[in-house]
Amino acid sequence: MALGIKDIDETQAPLLDHLIELRGRLVKCVIALAITFSICLYFADDIFGFLVRPLTAAFPEGQGKLIYTQLYEAFFVELKVALFAGFFIAFPVIANQLWAFVAPGLYAKEKRAFLPFLIATPVLFTGGAALAYYVVMPTAFRWFLGFEGTVGGLDIEALPGTGNYLGLVMQFILAFGVTFLLPVLLLLLNRAGIVTREQFVAARRYVIVGVVALAAVVTPPDPGSQIILAVPLLILFEGSLLLMRLQERGGRSAEHESDVEELSEAAPPVEVTEET
DSSP: OHHHHHHHHHHHHHHHHHHHHHHHHHHHHHHHHHHHHHHHHHTHHHHHHHHHHHHHHHSOTTOOOOBOSSTTHHHHHHHHHHHHHHHHHHHHHHHHHHHHHHGGGSOHHHHHHHHHHHHHHHHHHHHHHHHIIIIIHHHHHHHHHTTOEEETTEEEOOOOBHHHHHHHHHHHHHHHHHHTTHHHHHHHHHHTTSSOHHHHHHTHHHHHHHHHHHHHHHSOSOHHHHHHHHHHHHHHHHHHHHHHHHHHHHHHHHHHHHHHHHHHHHSOOOOOOOOO
């Protein structure tokens, strides 16, 4: 009985070490987020001013305003802006800490396999966020402001609130940034052997319907932003299929080279004798 308890205690030691390491890395992530949040809070007005530019450009020159109907709304908007921007700035540190915790448990081959995905994730997310900010948001805002006018002798004027506007901007950026990670998800599923390229090709028509439905759900109800999201996603899907084909070819060539090396090592050496 005492021996069993001792064995259990010995097996608990590595788990406690991992938990202690995880706690330390999470503390570092929180510290990094707190530092970036504090810095971004100081520049919250400038950051929010940058986020407001698409709406400013959508209004006629010299017109348009943002309002807040609750006394504390503007203050909480600044906090949200600082937290939103601080997380983006601290993300490399957070991702590095998570990778440092997971990497020791991976083989060298698995590390090489995951490294491209780690690099592609922030690049694709930034690309989607940039598309939302520079293309989709100005187009959508101009479409929304097109409903201003006169109805029944009364003027209809757009008076967006600061909190509602920030929520809409965050929805645009997160929706486009996250959905642009579709190639990373597909390639991971393919590399893990869960879904093959042939299965993706066979399900292409369903993927098209799913992408259109996803674009309709995550974007505001204007057709322009839905189309602008759906088209790049379909292009990324086809690009993922192309990368899968190249990946399969590279895997087959690597297997062929390893088979040749094994055969050459297994073959007996040929002795050369000199004739007298």
